Amino acid sequence: MSTNTVFTIGRQFGSGGRQVGKNLAEKLGIPFYDKELIAISAQDSGLSEALFSNADEKATSSIFYSLVMGNYPMASGALGVTEMPLNDQLFLIQNKTIKRLASEGPCVIVGRCADYVLREMKNTINIFIHADLENRVERAIRVYEVEEKKAEDVCLKTDKQRANFYNYYSDRKWGMCRTYDLSLDSGKLGIDGCVEQIIYYEQLWQKNKGKAI
């Protein structure tokens, strides 16, 4: 199957959105970027992976917290930009990496506001994967080995953090239908069902592009 499309995937924690993206990339024979973006951004910038890992999908902390932590404003221009919170600087660096990877060819990118970062590109399909809390809790325990009594809390808090991150750095709303081209309940369709649906979507989209509604 040949494609020129960049697929971005937003996802609720425990929905299997990451796995959908991974299986999609495998099926299409294209690169897959999730946590991989951390190492690549670190390599691109010469900064440590730990820095990116720590800031991963987190919005800039409150000014008070940042002052306490000593990262607002930057004391020195270590990253080439002063007077900007650390997480914002790392976000800008990661954006460059995302744009570079997307310009190199078709791929699947999970999270990191990729749909917003790539909003000027015409060959993107932006997807959101979600599922009932019950399904997500079950998956969080089974796949991510989250403690049973904490699983619900982890799902809800991670989603809150992802929404904060997304809404802070974009002018869109995380988890709203209108933010994405396609959203799917993985609990209804299963992981492989979502992958098949996305592949079919791309074919239809290529065929129908430019048709008025």
Place this chain on the structure above:
Amino acid sequence: MSTNTVFTIGRQFGSGGRQVGKNLAEKLGIPFYDKELIAISAQDSGLSEALFSNADEKATSSIFYSLVMGNYPMASGALGVTEMPLNDQLFLIQNKTIKRLASEGPCVIVGRCADYVLREMKNTINIFIHADLENRVERAIRVYEVEEKKAEDVCLKTDKQRANFYNYYSDRKWGMCRTYDLSLDSGKLGIDGCVEQIIYYEQLWQKNKGKAI
């Protein structure tokens, strides 16, 4: 194509969601209910169509407004229930109609909280159709003959009213991915693309039902 599924369709104004539903119903050879629900609810209840039409997809007005209009609380038990705002009573009557129609066989139902009303049924697919404001404004002018200078306003206000209606009568959020099984940007896929995507979704869903994520 044979189906046993009840499709419910939520939609942004001007997205063509109604047309998607109509074409889907035609393609599957099953009944289609949008404004039709008004006449059927009127017939079911013996009340006038004008009553239902006036309350269509509107949440109960504020108490002040209702007092002024003389419909809160009901002065008499004309509809068999006293002490309940008129719109709430009409909503309950319409729900009965929706449940009856859905129990009679596969069909497509547009709006009216149908996904929520039918939440206990297992053979439903809940869909949301949306599109960029630009696309919707263009369609509103062309298809609904909305005045050009008012079109954007009509789109935004109708959506606000639909969201109010939906959020008032359900415990879900209108236009959020997690409320639906599938959401699609009709501006990307076109009307017929959306129909094809939904038909494919149903096939995948029948095949994958019950598979864990």
